[in-house]
Structures are given as C-alpha cells and as structure tokens.
Amino acid sequence: MKTALDRFGRIDALLNIAGAVPQIDLFEMTDAQWADSAALQLHGARRLTMRAGMH
Numbered sequence: 001m002k003t004a005l006d007r008f009g010r011i012d013a014l015l016n017i018a019g020a021v022p023q024i025d026l027f028e029m030t031d032a033q034w035a036d037s038a039a040l041q042l043h044g045a046r047r048l049t050m051r052a053g054m055h
Contacts, residue, residue, distance in 0.1 A: 001051055011052050016045040 004011055021037045022029060 014045075014048055014052055016041075016048050 001011065020040055022033050024033075
C-alpha cells in the first residue's frame, strides 16, 4: 500500500486473487477443508480492503 501511495498518491482499485484449495477431488474434500479455503479468500479480501482504507 505504501509503495502505491508513494508513487501514485492514491489507490483506485483493489484486486484479490489469493486463495488456496487442497489439491484433492472436490467430492473428497471435507467441510473443514472447504471452510478453511473460503475463509482465506474472504478474510484476505476484507483485510486488503481494510488496509487500503487506513491510508
């Protein structure tokens, strides 16, 4: 964030493409594995947005 702000003075858009899904068959994935993957993606986007909003 600091680098972008120092260089451009503002942040106009955020892109969150992080995520991790166990490399197993969808039908073998447990609810806990699915929940962990979803939490990573959703919380990552929220944390990125929160951090950008602080600047």
